[in-house]
Amino acid sequence: MKIAIAQLNYLIGDFDGNIKKIKTYTEQAKKEGADIIIFGELATCGYPPRDFLEFDDFIKRCEASIEELKAVSEGIGIAIGSPTRNPIPEGKDLYNSVYFIADGAVQYIQHKALLPTYDVFDEYRYFEPAQEFNTLNYKGKKIAFTVCEDIWDAGLENPLYQFCPLDKVAHEQPDFIINVSASPFNFSHAEARIDIVKANVSKYKIPMFYTNHVGAQTELIFDGGSLVVSPNGKVHRELPYFKEAMEIFDLDEVLAGEQHSEQPKDDIVEIHDAIICGIKDYFGKLGFKKAILGLSGGIDSAVTTVLAQRALGNENVRVLLMPSQFSSDHSVNDARELAENLGIQYDIIAIKEVYDAFMGKLDTHFDGLAFNVTEENIQARVRGTLLMSFSNKFGNILLNTSNKSEMAVGYGTLYGDLAGGLSVLGDVYKTDVFALARYINKDGEVIPENSITKPPSAELRPDQKDSDSLPDYAILDKILYEYIEKQKGPAEIISMGYEEALVKRILKMVNRNEFKRYQTAPVLRVSKKAFGMGRRLPIVGKYLS
Numbered sequence: 328m329k330i331a332i333a334q335l336n337y338l339i340g341d342f343d344g345n346i347k348k349i350k351t352y353t354e355q356a357k358k359e360g361a362d363i364i365i366f367g368e369l370a371t372c373g374y375p376p377r378d379f380l381e382f383d384d385f386i387k388r389c390e391a392s393i394e395e396l397k398a399v400s401e402g403i404g405i406a407i408g409s410p411t412r413n414p415i416p417e418g419k420d421l422y423n424s425v426y427f428i429a430d431g432a433v434q435y436i437q438h439k440a441l442l443p444t445y446d447v448f449d450e451y452r453y454f455e456p457a458q459e460f461n462t463l464n465y466k467g468k469k470i471a472f473t474v475c476e477d478i479w480d481a482g483l484e485n486p487l488y489q490f491c492p493l494d495k496v497a498h499e500q501p502d503f504i505i506n507v508s509a510s511p512f513n514f515s516h517a518e519a520r521i522d523i524v525k526a527n528v529s530k531y532k533i534p535m536f537y538t539n540h541v542g543a544q545t546e547l548i549f550d551g552g553s554l555v556v557s558p559n560g561k562v563h564r565e566l567p568y569f570k571e572a573m574e575i576f577d578l579d580e581v582l583a584g585e586q587h588s589e590q591p592k593d594d595i596v597e598i599h600d601a602i603i604c605g606i607k608d609y610f611g612k613l614g615f616k617k618a619i620l621g622l623s624g625g626i627d628s629a630v631t632t633v634l635a636q637r638a639l640g641n642e643n644v645r646v647l648l649m650p651s652q653f654s655s656d657h658s659v660n661d662a663r664e665l666a667e668n669l670g671i672q673y674d675i676i677a678i679k680e681v682y683d684a685f686m687g688k689l690d691t692h693f694d695g696l697a698f699n700v701t702e703e704n705i706q707a708r709v710r711g712t713l714l715m716s717f718s719n720k721f722g723n724i725l726l727n728t729s730n731k732s733e734m735a736v737g738y739g740t741l742y743g744d745l746a747g748g749l750s751v752l753g754d755v756y757k758t759d760v761f762a763l764a765r766y767i768n769k770d771g772e773v774i775p776e777n778s779i780t781k782p783p784s785a786e787l788r789p790d791q792k793d794s795d796s797l798p799d800y801a802i803l804d805k806i807l808y809e810y811i812e813k814q815k816g817p818a819e820i821i822s823m824g825y826e827e828a829l830v831k832r833i834l835k836m837v838n839r840n841e842f843k844r845y846q847t848a849p850v851l852r853v854s855k856k857a858f859g860m861g862r863r864l865p866i867v868g869k870y871l872s
Contacts, residue, residue, distance in 0.1 A: 328468055328578040330503075331361040334551040335571050336542030338612050339373030342388045346371065349407065350399050352573050357403045361575050362466055367507055367540045368408035368475050369423065374509035374540060375547070380421060380453045386410060397431050404429040404465055408474060408507045410454075411436060418455035425472045425507045427463055435463040439474035440492045447511060447547060447852070447861040460495035468578070471501035471533070475508040478527045478535075497531050503578065504528075504535040512550040512601050513855045514594040521554065521562060521589065528556045534563075534581050541571055543608035546849040546859055548601045557584035565590050568597070569604045595762045598853045599634070602751060605851040606638035609749050610724065619723035621710055621744070622646035622666060622673065624658030625783065629665050629774045630763050631728040631751045641670040645723055648675045649710045651682060653789060661775045668773055678709045685709070703787035707743030715746060724748045727848050732757040732800060734847070734858055735807050736833065737840030738793075745847050753850035754857040756804040757783070798829060806833050812856045842866045 333352045337345050349366055356364040368374055371392040372385065379385045389409050396405055404427055411424040422438035438457035442450040463470045477492045493504065504527070510520060524537050534557055541551035553566040555576050563581050565588060566572045580586070610616065618635050622628045628646075636644045648662045659675070666673035685705050686693075693701070718725045727747030729739045734753050739745040752760060764779045783793040783800070797803055806825055809815045810833075817834055821827045841864055850859045 328363070328466060329359075329361045329575050330536055330578060331356040331359075331364040331573055331575045332536060332538050332553045332555065332566065333364055333366050333573040334539055334541045334553045334566055335366065335370070336549075336608070337367070337370055337373040337540060339376055339544055340379060340385070342372065342392055345373060346392050346395050349396065349405075353396075353399050353403060353405060356573065356575065357399075359575055361403060363404040363406060363505075364573075365505055365507060365536055365538045366405070366407040367538050368425075368509040369410065370407050370507070370540075371409040373544065374408075374549075375447075375544065377449075380410060386412065386421070393426055393428065393433065396428050397433070400428045400431055402430075404434070406472065406505050406507060408509075411438065413455045415455075419451075419453060421454050422457065423450060423454045423474055425474050425505070427465070427470070427472065429465065434465065435461075435472070437461070437472035437474070439477060441476040441479065443476050446856065457492070460492050462496050462499045462501050468502040469499060471496045471499075471504045473504060473506045475506065475510060478504075478506055479523055491527075493527065493531060497533075501533055503581075504531070504533050506535060506537045508538060509540045509549065511852065512548040512597075514597050514601075514853055515855060517550065517552050517568075517592055517597070520552065521565070524554050524556050525560050525562070528558060529560045532558050534558050534578075536576070541569060543605040543851070544612075545609065546605075546852050546857070548605045548852060550597070550601065550604075552590070555581055557581050557586075559584035561585075561587040562589045564588050569600045595759065595766050598755065598759065599763055599766055601853050602634050602755075602851055603638045606635055606726075606749065606751065609849075609851075610639060615722075615724050617643045617645065617721070617723040618726050619645045619647065619714060619717050619721075620726040620728055620747075621714055622648055622662040624648075624654075624661035624665075624778060626760055626764055626774070626778050627730050627733075627752060627757075628728045629661075629778045630760055630767065631726055632665060632671070633669065633767050633773060634751060635726055636669045636671055644669070645672045645674075645717070645721075647710075647714060647717065648673060649678050649713060650675070651677070651706050651787075652679045653706075653787060653791070657777055657781070661778045664775045665773070665778070668775075676713055678706065678713070681709045681713075682706055704740045704743060706787050707740035709743075711740075711743040711746040726751050727753065729753060729847075730757050730760050731755055731854075731858070732804055732807060734844060734850075735811065735840075736797065736803075736836040737843055738797070739843065739847075741843055741846055745843065747848045750848045750850040753847070753859075754853045756807065757800040758804045798833075802829075803833065806830060807837070810834055810837065811862070812854060814856075838864075838868070838870060 411422040424438045427435040440457040444451045537554040540549035550568045555563040725747040727750040730752045
């Protein structure tokens with residue numbers, strides 16, 4: 328038996344486009360002699376559809392997609408994820424299901440049992456968990472079907488779930504397992520995914536064909552990396568990251584377990600590729616083409632500019648250099664040099680006159696009051712206004728350049744440097760921004776060295792440096808990581824050896840600035856805990872206030 332895996336880039340709600348792509352790959356697999364082709368979780372409608380699932384018309388379009396696939400299933404079995412209506416009125420309206428279609432008919436449907444309700448997932452909002460589990464005989468082989476988290480079970484030391492659906496069918500001794508998934512990227516997830524698939528295979532001694540999505544859906548990025556694992560636990564094949572692919576596997580060769588092939592893993596490389604994928608699909612799927620951003624000569628805007636240029640092409644990226652009276656000459660020169668290195672359009676608009684015009688209107692009201700964050704924020708908002716003016720006039724979508732460290736502690740100005748349609752580095756700590764810059768320059772200087780080595784500064788007042796009011800980023804980022812990603816409280820972090828006053832000050836800054844993060848652009852998610860849909864904290868609260 329030959330089994331094809333297709334990891335594809337779907338668009339949520341684009342039923343015509345999704346089905347056209349699925350049919351194309353099905354016909355190709357059929358021509359190449361495949362007996363079965365496997366697509367991803369909720370592939371008919373794209374993942375995650377979220378509240379689109381509450382629209383009856385949306386579900387009807389999913390059902391129509393299944394009907395269309397029946398027509399191309401002669402001679403090949405199609406395993407594909409799609410929602411199913413629940414006929415029992417007491418439960419949720421839908422199941423999250425994997426269909427098996429062959430010879431013009433739906434041969435089997437297996438519903439998902441273990442519905443994730445953590446981080447970015449909220450499936451129990453929409454779906455009823457499965458209670459029945461069976462296998463299917465097809466062309467002389469017995470197949471077990473699972474959907475994504477159905478293999479992430481308590482038996483494999485995962486505390487989220489109490490049982491594994493495969494336990495219910497293992498006694499039937501299936502010949503192989505199909506898992507259709509939509510498993511979002513984070514830079515530590517690829518290894519975890521391999522470990523969980525290998526653990527299942529080792530537990531049941533049954534090979535697994537695991538299919539994942541690829542491409543970005545707003546802030547969620549899917550990296551592909553679909554897997555075939557032999558009964559002896561060897562990874563027979565790991566499909567590419569961040570690109571569509573289809574490969575066909577001979578079941579006998581998989582059962583033999585003689586091949587082992589895993590891709591190398593590197594956090595910074597994966598983050599780099601994930602962000603490029605995120606930018607490309609955000610623009611492409613929304614019908615946008617051109618981006619604009621403010622290029623200051625600092626490292627954050629430099630890295631954002633390079634990633635945008637690599638995602639969209641140099642002809643589709645435009646930058647504004649907006650020096651103030653506090654900007655250093657080398658910052659302007661560094662920004663200009665980067666723009667010329669990339670071959671992108673840049674314009675220089677000095678903001679002192681605009682800033683002075685604002686202050687001229689405010690001086691009588693501010694008479695006798697010292698220069699403070701107010702004047703700093705006016706500069707940031709002047710720049711935001713100029714960028715949005717170009718965005719409105721020329722149709723360029725504004726990219727936000729703030730990093731995760733800044734967003735965490737509130738070092739950003741609402742309606743100023745926090746403006747934008749997409750936050751590119753909002754899930755990348757400052758220390759990792761430096762690592763990204765070094766990776767970008769690995770084959771030669773793209774980002775000027777001075778942008779990487781000079782002390783970080785917003786340049787909103789004379790001789791300003793980030794270190795004036797923040798600890799070294801190497802320390803700050805470690806504390807933030809323990810609080811945000813690992814969800815440790817202040818006492819736990821202090822017990823790790825960090826200064827008590829510093830920890831409490833940083834954590835208060837994080838909590839007090841939640842209101843800003845509620846108003847910022849979607850953040851491309853590259854860690855296991857990003858700001859946005861996966862981190863739901865109250866704006867008003869007393870914890871560490």
